[in-house]
Amino acid sequence: MSKQTQIRLAGSGGQGMIMAGVILAEAAILDDKIAIQSQSYGPEARGGASKAEVIISSEEIDFPKVIEPDLVLSLTQEATEKYGGSVKAEGLLIIDEDIVLPEGFNQSRVIKVPILRTAKENVGRAIVANIVAVGFIAEFTQLVSRESVEKAVLGRVPKGTEPMNKKALSEGYALAQSVK
Amino acid sequence: MSKKNIKLMQGNEACVEAALMAGMKFFAGYPITPSTELAELSAEKLPRIGGKFIQMEDEIAGIAAAIGGSIAGLKSMTATSGPGFSLKQENIGYAAIAEIPLVIVNVMRGGPSTGLPTSPAQGDVMQAKWGTHGDHAIIALSPQSVMETFDITIKAFNLAEKYRTPVIVLTDEVVGHMREKIEIPEPGDIEIFDRKVPGPGEDYLPYRLEEGDIVPKMAPFGAGYRYHITGLFHDETGFPSNSTDNADIMLKRMISKIEDNREDIVMYDEFMMEDAEYAIISYGSTARTVRNAVKTLREQGMKVGLFRPITIWPSAEKEIKAVGRQVKKIIVAEMNMGQYVQEIERIVKSDAEVFHLGRANGEVLMPIEVVQKAKEVF
Numbered sequence: 001m002s003k004q005t006q007i008r009l010a011g012s013g014g015q016g017m018i019m020a021g022v023i024l025a026e027a028a029i030l031d032d033k034i035a036i037q038s039q040s041y042g043p044e045a046r047g048g049a050s051k052a053e054v055i056i057s058s059e060e061i062d063f064p065k066v067i068e069p070d071l072v073l074s075l076t077q078e079a080t081e082k083y084g085g086s087v088k089a090e091g092l093l094i095i096d097e098d099i100v101l102p103e104g105f106n107q108s109r110v111i112k113v114p115i116l117r118t119a120k121e122n123v124g125r126a127i128v129a130n131i132v133a134v135g136f137i138a139e140f141t142q143l144v145s146r147e148s149v150e151k152a153v154l155g156r157v158p159k160g161t162e163p164m165n166k167k168a169l170s171e172g173y174a175l176a177q178s179v180k
Numbered sequence: 181m182s183k184k185n186i187k188l189m190q191g192n193e194a195c196v197e198a199a200l201m202a203g204m205k206f207f208a209g210y211p212i213t214p215s216t217e218l219a220e221l222s223a224e225k226l227p228r229i230g231g232k233f234i235q236m237e238d239e240i241a242g243i244a245a246a247i248g249g250s251i252a253g254l255k256s257m258t259a260t261s262g263p264g265f266s267l268k269q270e271n272i273g274y275a276a277i278a279e280i281p282l283v284i285v286n287v288m289r290g291g292p293s294t295g296l297p298t299s300p301a302q303g304d305v306m307q308a309k310w311g312t313h314g315d316h317a318i319i320a321l322s323p324q325s326v327m328e329t330f331d332i333t334i335k336a337f338n339l340a341e342k343y344r345t346p347v348i349v350l351t352d353e354v355v356g357h358m359r360e361k362i363e364i365p366e367p368g369d370i371e372i373f374d375r376k377v378p379g380p381g382e383d384y385l386p387y388r389l390e391e392g393d394i395v396p397k398m399a400p401f402g403a404g405y406r407y408h409i410t411g412l413f414h415d416e417t418g419f420p421s422n423s424t425d426n427a428d429i430m431l432k433r434m435i436s437k438i439e440d441n442r443e444d445i446v447m448y449d450e451f452m453m454e455d456a457e458y459a460i461i462s463y464g465s466t467a468r469t470v471r472n473a474v475k476t477l478r479e480q481g482m483k484v485g486l487f488r489p490i491t492i493w494p495s496a497e498k499e500i501k502a503v504g505r506q507v508k509k510i511i512v513a514e515m516n517m518g519q520y521v522q523e524i525e526r527i528v529k530s531d532a533e534v535f536h537l538g539r540a541n542g543e544v545l546m547p548i549e550v551v552q553k554a555k556e557v558f
Contacts, residue, residue, distance in 0.1 A: 022188065022359060025188055025359055026188040029186065029187075029188050029361045034361065035188070035360070035361065036358055036359065036360050037188070037358065037359040037360075038354070038357065038358040038359070039357070040298075062468045062469070062471040062472035062475070062547075063468055063469050063472040063546075063547050064354060064358050064360075064465065064468055065354075065544060067546070067547075
């Protein structure tokens with residue numbers, strides 16, 4: 001079981017957190033690992049707090065849902081309040097820079113990262129924040145290879161947006177290197 | 181260039197991929213969460229291979245059109261969830277009595293009625309068997325993973341063709357929506373069964389069973405054979421018959437073609453059952469919860485195993501009976517308030533004590549709950 005990493009990606013509906021989860025899972029599979037991606041469906045799929053989950057493992061995954069995430073990444077205040085506390089005690093909580101950590105949070109490892117600003121200012125489109133987040137997680141955790149992540153991103157994003165998403169991914173990697 | 185075709189895919193996507201590989205040429209249905217991807221992908225992919233997709237006005241018309249497609253000679257599928265499955269019941273009975281090959285996918289969600297549209301459940305297990313009125317046999321298969329969804333869908337088409345019967349792929353929201361690794365086999369590596377059709381100019385009776393056949397040969401409607409299809413009991417010509425003798429023969433043949441071929445139809449899986457003193461029986465996505473729990477219980481020294489029916493109907497009667505004789509106690513874990521447990525109790529009788537662990541509030545069973553239940557009753 002310790003060979004598993006459970007990841008929860010949270011944000012508001014439409015921010016592409018499910019896509020981010022799909023890319024991480026796909027990259028893991030390209031690396032010949034085992035991965036499962038799932039999400040919550042429902043009204044939150046349009047606005048509100050939404051989440052995507054990924055489990056990456058070196059062995060078969062029985063139970064397909066995330067129970068206690070090793071890593072939670074959240075892009076909005078609401079999502080942080082809803083899902084931020086689910087990260088396990090020794091786990092890692094990554095939140096966007098403007099988020100105020102809710103009271104009562106005692107996670108020892110919290111990192112504030114300018115994911116939304118990087119997408120907006122360095123890439124020019126807030127919509128690629130999810131890809132910046134993917135780059136950040138991939139570099140920070142080293143769970144998946146850069147080659148596979150790139151392949152997964154380019155295979156999943158809409159045609160014509162490849163250069164922008166590649167740039168977003170690089171920005172995510174750079175961001176992770178700067179806080180490591 | 182023998183690179184394996186490995187993909188990350190949802191269970192629902194895998195179902196469509198498999199259906200196409202099995203030879204599906206027609207899909208008719210009405211989209212409903214959590215089965216909508218099946219309609220979407222069929223709509224996208226069927227026209228590219230010369231097939232047809234049609235969205236009907238409701239679920240009833242969806243299955244009716246799929247039956248029509250099959251009668252015309254095309255391998256056909258429809259897909260739905262809870263409320264739509266209820267609406268399809270009448271025509272499932274029609275397909276059963278008229279012996280029409282058909283695959284019906286039910287991605288189970290919380291019920292009754294519109295219930296919990298986006299949440300998983302396994303509450304349609306008994307409905308799959310007895311949802312349509314009257315005596316009949318049915319085949320229902322339940323996958324636990326994306327890969328198994330692919331394999332089972334191929335099998336569902338093959339069984340439908342081989343036994344001229346509706347086959348239900350009874351999956352659930354968890355398996356339908358999760359993305360997981362799948363290795364898509366080469367078309368040449370999978371066994372595909374096509375229905376037997378009469379030769380040209382043959383003296384053909386649509387419901388006459390010929391020597392060496394399991395079911396009567398099926399001519400595509402409109403191919404020049406004199407042909408009648410009805411939901412009434414009918415004789416070999418296909419025209420209605422009120423004869424009680426005929427009804428008796430026909431009904432027995434319709435049931436025995438499935439019941440007598442359990443060896444071919446029944447699939448199951450066992451995990452750590454060799455030396456098990458206790459068993460947990462579970463199917464579909466819930467079996468994964470149980471597998472996880474069995475590992476934990478084994479680490480704690482309890483001799484527990486998992487028996488997983490893949491074919492839900494007809495049930496793995498012989499194998500479940502053997503489990504009952506082997507172990508002292510059985511827990512049946514399922515996402516409902518107690519359905520398949522009744523079938524297990526019927527089969528096991530007094531050989532083992534049977535307990536139930538279930539819930540139908542839209543939440544999956546957690547491994548810890550299975551562990552706790554096992555410690556409580558084993």
